[in-house]
Amino acid sequence: AQSVTQLDSHVSVSEGTPVLLRCNYSSSYSPSLFWYVQHPNKGLQLLLKYTSAATLVKGINGFEAEFKKSETSFHLTKPSAHMSDAAEYFCVVRLIRAAGNKLTFGGGTRVLVKP
Amino acid sequence: EAGVTQFPSHSVIEKGQTVTLRCDPISGHDNLYWYRRVMGKEIKFLLHFVKESKQDESGMPNNRFLAERTGGTYSTLKVQPAELEDSGVYFCASSSGQGLNSPLHFGNGTRLTVT
Numbered sequence: 001a002q003s004v005t006q007l008d009s010h011v012s013v014s015e016g017t018p019v020l021l022r023c024n025y026s027s028s029y030s031p032s033l034f035w036y037v038q039h040p041n042k043g044l045q046l047l048l049k050y051t052s053a054a055t056l057v058k059g060i061n062g063f064e065a066e067f068k069k070s071e072t073s074f075h076l077t078k079p080s081a082h083m084s085d086a087a088e089y090f091c092v093v094r095l096i097r098a099a100g101n102k103l104t105f106g107g108g109t110r111v112l113v114k115p
Numbered sequence: 116e117a118g119v120t121q122f123p124s125h126s127v128i129e130k131g132q133t134v135t136l137r138c139d140p141i142s143g144h145d146n147l148y149w150y151r152r153v154m155g156k157e158i159k160f161l162l163h164f165v166k167e168s169k170q171d172e173s174g175m176p177n178n179r180f181l182a183e184r185t186g187g188t189y190s191t192l193k194v195q196p197a198e199l200e201d202s203g204v205y206f207c208a209s210s211s212g213q214g215l216n217s218p219l220h221f222g223n224g225t226r227l228t229v230t
Contacts, residue, residue, distance in 0.1 A: 032215055036227070043119065044158075044206065044221035051215045064182075090158065094215075102171060105158040 002027040004093050006106035013081045014114045019107045021076040023091030033074045034092040034103070035065055044090065050074060074081070086113045117141065119222035121207050127228045133195040136225045140189070140209030147190050148210075148219065149182060153203035161163075164190060197229045 025031055035047040048059025053098040055067045061084075065076045074091060091106040120139040128134050135137050140147045149161040161180070162172040166187035175182070179198070184190040194201055208219040 036221075041223065043223045044208075046218050049215070049218070102160050102163065102174075104160075105150075107157050 001105050002031065002093050004091050004104055006089075006091050006109050008109050009107065010110050010112065012114065015083055016080050018077040018111040019076075019081045019111065021089050021091075021111070023074045023106060024072050024075065025074060025091070025093045027093055028070065029110035032094040033065075033067060034094070035059065035063070035074075035076050036092055037087050038089045038090070038108075039087045047076070047089075057068065081111075081113050083113050083115065086111055119207055119209050119220050121205075121222035121225050123225060125226045125228075126225065127230065128197055129230055130199055131196045133193065134197055134227060136192045136194075136205050136207075136227070138190045138207030138209075138222060140207070141211075141220055144209035144211050144220075145187070146210040146213060146217070147184060148208040149190070149192055150206040150208065151203050152171075152206070153200065156179070158206065161192075183208075194227075199229050202227055202229045 003026045005024045013019050020056050030052055033050040036044040037047050038044050047063050048057045048065055049058050050067045056062045063078045065074055067074050088108045088110045090108050092103045122137045126134050138211045145166050147164040150158050152158040153230050160174040162175055162182055163170045164184045167184050181193045204224040206224045210217040210219050
């Protein structure tokens with residue numbers, strides 16, 4: 001079985017300060033991990049993915065995430081928040097041995113960026 | 116290229132009525148998925164089509180939900196009769212393949228409210 005826990009349902013940051021969104025996963029096998037973002041009234045957009053290559057993954061819009069197997073974590077970071085980063089972020093795990101793309105989502109973290 | 120299109124964007128119906136949601140995947144994408152997010156919960160997998168065949172429908176909650184993909188192009192998800200607990204956002208996604216290099220492209224979702 002696999003599961004994903006996003007440790008914060010809401011995060012509030014000031015523009016220009018770092019963003020940290022925490023994610024822990026549980027998986028019986030080597031996982032594939034993703035971060036998706038959803039802006040208001042928009043679809044889910046892929047930010048980045050980890051697929052057992054480099055443990056530090058760079059994504060779009062300046063985001064990156066580090067896979068730490070010993071901590072079963074895949075936290076998302078950005079050095080400097082922008083107003084346009086206000087959105088909801090989802091940590092997602094896909095069992096690498098499973099057929100198809102049956103994704104397991106975390107509960108989401110809503111990010112508020114203050115000017 | 117056009118993205119995944121979902122219609123309608125919003126639907127408000129009364130308990131006991133029928134609603135049909137439609138999804139047009141990206142042209143040429145054989146894989147089509149339905150996910151939903153009910154209020155306060157995680158986004159959950161419903162089912163996966165490969166062309167017109169259901170590869171995995173393990174997430175369908177009960178027999179009030181019927182998904183079809185006749186001809187392997189667009190898909191419909193019908194809820195009949197709708198119940199209050201069916202309220203939420205229904206997402207459709209498509210992908211060209213099933214491997215990790217075939218990311219899911221999500222639509223903007225249909226927000227269903229059952230009163």
